[in-house]
Amino acid sequence: MRLTAPPRHLTAPPHGRGPTPVLRPVLRPVLAPVLALLLALLSVLAGCGTRLPDGAFTARATPAPGAGGNPPSDTGVSATGIRIGIVTSLTSPVGSEVFSGPRYGAQAFFQALNDRGGLHGRTVEVVTCDDGGSGIGNQDCVHRLVDQAHVFALVSGSVLDYAGAPYVSGKAVPDVGGQPIGTAYDRWPHLYGIYGSAAPRDGRAVGWNGTLYQSTEVFRFFKQRLGADSAAVVAYNQADSARYAGQLKAGLEAEGYRVLLQTVDFALPNFQAVAAAVRADGSQLLFDAMDSRGNAALCRALDEAGVSVAAKVTTVQNWSESVRTDYAASPNCRNALWATSSSQNYEDEQHPAVHDFRAAMARSYPDRADRLSAWELEGWAGAQWLADALDSCGAAPTRTCVEAFLNRAEPYDAHGLILPASFVPQPPPSGPTRACLNVARWQDSAGGGRGGWVTQVPAMATDCFDVPQLPYRP
Incomplete structure (x- = not known):
């Protein structure tokens, strides 16, 4: 089983890499x-x-x-x-x-x-x-x-x-x-x-x-990169899933997206209805608050209905070789998978x-x-x-x-493997923050036709945005 989650990118000033972005405080996904x-x-x-x-x-x-x-x-x-x-x-x-x-x-x-x-x-x-x-x-x-x-x-x-x-x-x-x-x-x-x-x-x-804070650089990236302004969020009819989907919705709306929120029954999810709703809405992005079973079933429903999205956005937890088999029954949806993280692409x-x-x-x-x-x-x-x-x-x-x-003031990047991070305490966030991220997309044509994750940004330390910080209580 794989997990998907809200944006989980934390940055500190890149060391020795040109202009220094503002240190971003804790911006933790739930x-x-x-x-x-x-x-x-x-x-x-x-x-x-x-x-x-x-x-x-x-x-x-x-x-x-x-x-x-x-x-x-x-x-x-x-x-x-x-x-x-x-x-x-x-x-x-x-x-x-x-x-x-x-x-x-x-x-x-x-x-x-x-x-x-x-x-x-x-x-x-x-x-x-x-x-x-x-x-x-x-x-x-x-x-x-x-x-x-x-x-x-x-x-x-x-x-x-x-x-x-x-x-x-x-x-x-x-x-x-x-x-x-x-x-x-x-x-x-x-x-x-x-x-x-x-x-x-x-x-x-x-x-x-x-109080913790989440930032919206993931949503900003897709807005600027793909010109997206609409997204669908799919959740189960369960309190934790609904709360999680609410955070996704809040982040998307803070970036000006029109959001379609869809809820399915956990025991008998009607993903065909979700596919129809996504088609009718014209949603360009797809996020979810479900487990991997639900994700795979949703992708199958989308492929069977001939519904395509510009990006089905997942996170570092799903950035793995297993998508090759997890989404075997839905190749079109698999090729719409984009993953975001604060670390390098393990294939690069x-x-x-x-x-x-x-x-x-x-x-x-x-x-x-x-x-x-x-x-x-x-x-x-x-x-x-x-x-x-x-x-x-x-x-x-x-x-x-x-x-x-x-605890030193100099941020650490694990020899370039992660975005520079530190543990210097700061006051509660106020105003926009400079946030960076890495992005990759699954492509069946990569790796000599075997498929793989292809990095979509020149360098994660410079793929940065000034974005709002949204408070939440975990």
């Missing part, structure tokens, strides 16, 4: 309602606890100080290694592939790093834990990694319910490059999401006194860091060639962020030193 929707619709309870055996958490003996020339400078750091943890909702109610990407990307990065000799003579030992997609399972994983495995830091997490976030933050364990699926990365100190944050993150409230090997990512994935996970995704690349970027922070500490890494790197 993924939590979408995931709550999936849980409500599936009516499935995730298993509690980790899928990792206790023996995997047995700490290795720490060498004596000075052994190998490196001091055991902090928790999880020995003379020869650094222990890092990854928590993933691998076996969650919404399927094993939905959240797994960042974990594979991070593991491939650390394997490649170890193959090159590690960091200052230390190899990285990765300890993973599957929380099963439940809050109880997440707390269990957090305690196992922090209290039993004694990891130095967490990295590239992707979890359905980050219930263990207060404990991680309370123990001052750096959590680097996690996917902001919920709101934890906009609330707790010591948590550093992959897109950065300008919120206070003092543990008292999410964002600014419970003209970028050296993307080439390194794909080469490492091919070595570590050759069986995942048909499941590569933007989230795997972002998991790699999160691991790169932590590695660069560790490297800045020299031969004696500490959590304090790593967090000093993460």
